Amino acid sequence: MHRTLLLLLWLPALGSFFGAAAQNRNSSDGFKLVDKTGNIRKPDDYRETYQMLGAYTVLDPKGNQMHDTYASPGAAEYYRRNKKFADGTVLVKEVRGTDHAAMTTGDAHWGADIKVWFVLIKDSKGRYKNNSLWGDGWGWALFKSDAPEKQVATDYKKDCLGCHIPAKADDWIYVKGYPVLHSK
Amino acid sequence: MHRTLLLLLWLPALGSFFGAAAQNRNSSDGFKLVDKTGNIRKPDDYRETYQMLGAYTVLDPKGNQMHDTYASPGAAEYYRRNKKFADGTVLVKEVRGTDHAAMTTGDAHWGADIKVWFVLIKDSKGRYKNNSLWGDGWGWALFKSDAPEKQVATDYKKDCLGCHIPAKADDWIYVKGYPVLHSK
Numbered sequence: 001m002h003r004t005l006l007l008l009l010w011l012p013a014l015g016s017f018f019g020a021a022a023q024n025r026n027s028s029d030g031f032k033l034v035d036k037t038g039n040i041r042k043p044d045d046y047r048e049t050y051q052m053l054g055a056y057t058v059l060d061p062k063g064n065q066m067h068d069t070y071a072s073p074g075a076a077e078y079y080r081r082n083k084k085f086a087d088g089t090v091l092v093k094e095v096r097g098t099d100h101a102a103m104t105t106g107d108a109h110w111g112a113d114i115k116v117w118f119v120l121i122k123d124s125k126g127r128y129k130n131n132s133l134w135g136d137g138w139g140w141a142l143f144k145s146d147a148p149e150k151q152v153a154t155d156y157k158k159d160c161l162g163c164h165i166p167a168k169a170d171d172w173i174y175v176k177g178y179p180v181l182h183s184k
Numbered sequence: 185m186h187r188t189l190l191l192l193l194w195l196p197a198l199g200s201f202f203g204a205a206a207q208n209r210n211s212s213d214g215f216k217l218v219d220k221t222g223n224i225r226k227p228d229d230y231r232e233t234y235q236m237l238g239a240y241t242v243l244d245p246k247g248n249q250m251h252d253t254y255a256s257p258g259a260a261e262y263y264r265r266n267k268k269f270a271d272g273t274v275l276v277k278e279v280r281g282t283d284h285a286a287m288t289t290g291d292a293h294w295g296a297d298i299k300v301w302f303v304l305i306k307d308s309k310g311r312y313k314n315n316s317l318w319g320d321g322w323g324w325a326l327f328k329s330d331a332p333e334k335q336v337a338t339d340y341k342k343d344c345l346g347c348h349i350p351a352k353a354d355d356w357i358y359v360k361g362y363p364v365l366h367s368k
Contacts, residue, residue: 110361
């Protein structure tokens with residue numbers, strides 16, 4: 001066989017190889033954060049590798065908060081296309097205190113130190129039926145700044161779901177405040 | 185030459201080809217948004233292709249605002265590594281009105297309709313000395329929602345710089361409220 005032809009025949013295979021590598025970098029394999037029984041680990045590199053979706057500011061006399069939410073690579077693109085979250089999508093919400101200052105545009109508030117992290121992993125298949133942190137299509141986890149690696153929620157129905165009821169119709173996620181999930 | 189060896193010799197070249205393609209997707213070539221005399225166009229695909237850096241909420245009796253800021257691909261990674269913005273970095277700030285509602289965590293505010301866009305392009309080389317929208321290391325542009333494609337600022341010193349003075353030490357950018365620019 002002519003050498004050039006041989007190479008040309010190999011090119012699509014090589015393209016697939018590099019394409020697959022690129023796709024792996026962008027996949028939403030949140031289950032690598034989960035052990036066999038459903039215990040959830042917080043991703044340690046989400047600020048570098050995830051994509052910020054948007055922020056909510058919560059005014060509360062006991063202390064204002066900034067909620068910054070991040071999604072695993074490719075999750076936002078999938079959501080924009082399919083109007084739902086892909087199985088394995090990881091969402092991380094940082095709940096921060098706020099600083100503020102009078103600026104030309106008004107009293108500007110921005111996020112300060114992190115107080116807690118919420119981590120959600122999309123599970124379309126009901127994988128961990130015996131684990132009380134999985135249900136309603138998600139795995140639910142909570143980490144606090146005094147022990148950032150320690151998951152401390154025990155029952156998502158008691159510890160997590162209550163705050164998400166207003167977003168039930170949007171698969172429990174406050175998507176309307178996340179501009180990156182919407183093209184325009 | 186043995187065919188397998190021939191193929192192996194070609195592999196690094198192909199790797200470079202695919203690597204360069206990936207790098208181009210992540211480059212910060214903001215100057216493709218600029219014409220010869222320095223007129224700045226707003227990127228039309230930033231919500232899909234840029235990376236959100238963070239948000240400020242501005243409380244103002246005349247109407248609260250949510251400021252969502254996006255950076256061109258690769259810009260945040262470069263900043264985290266070098267503590268400065270790369271030449272050609274594009275920043276887009278959406279200034280939105282807000283909606284709000286009483287939630288379990290307090291009075292939650294989120295971004296509503298866009299009112300204006302600020303677009304900044306990092307220029308480390310002083311490229312457009314005769315254009316009054318370029319200076320202090322950036323090109324400055326303003327677009328309003330009633331004509332989203334029309335750049336309406338005329339002099340960055342009058343129209344833009346005043347609001348950025350508190351951030352002068354950070355190259356005029358309010359980096360402290362953008363968690364994606366900081367690793368932890």
